[in-house]
């Protein structure tokens with residue numbers, strides 16, 4: 001039997017209060033500048049990030065746009081949406097779930113920023129752009145496990161793009177740009193090498209993650225996990241009121257900010 005597994009609720013993540021708070025602050029105000037989570041492996045970091053994305057309301061995007069441009073912000077449109085507008089075609093809106101994109105440590109620069117097919121551009125005058133991770137992560141969360149194992153150069157690219165909110169690829173006078181606004185969440189295990197201090201400074205918040213030690217909480221974690229594995233739908237329904245309450249709270253905080 002293959003049934004869809006319901007996502008693990010954010011409000012059912014036991015402990016890790018600092019991490020949860022740091023993530024919530026970043027989704028309220030992306031200008032906080034990302035989260036770096038230090039700590040041991042297997043401490044619910046990835047679960048918490050994915051669960052948060054599920055909890056947030058769907059976002060309005062330009063229908064059919066590969067970069068999920070924001071229809072409410074004409075100044076940040078990608079090259080394709082701008083061309084469409086220039087042709088007089090309307091930009092329709094659709095609503096989609098926020099995405100969590102994983103960046104593998106082996107990612108190359110092309111994989112991160114995307115690539116421009118220069119032959120096509122020169123011969124046919126058409127820009128053909130192959131989106132990279134920055135495009136996929138636009139308006140979502142970019143999750144980088146073991147960010148300290150990435151090439152410094154790649155980390156620089158990520159942080160630059162996160163700070164500027166746009167990714168521009170230029171080759172031989174041809175350029176393509178698209179919005180690249182995302183919440184950057186990096187994790188690292190300090191036992192496996194340090195992150196350059198300059199890079200460290202550029203994450204808005206850093207939190208230390210420790211395994212949950214209190215016996216009652218550990219029992220709760222195990223209970224939740226087995227209840228979820230047994231029936232993810234019933235488990236997610238059980239937490240629906242808490243999830244809604246938190247989602248509304250985040251919404252109100254966003255509203256108060258702008």
Ligand SMILES: [Zn+2]
Nearest residue numbers: 065069078081
């Ligand atoms: Zn677009």
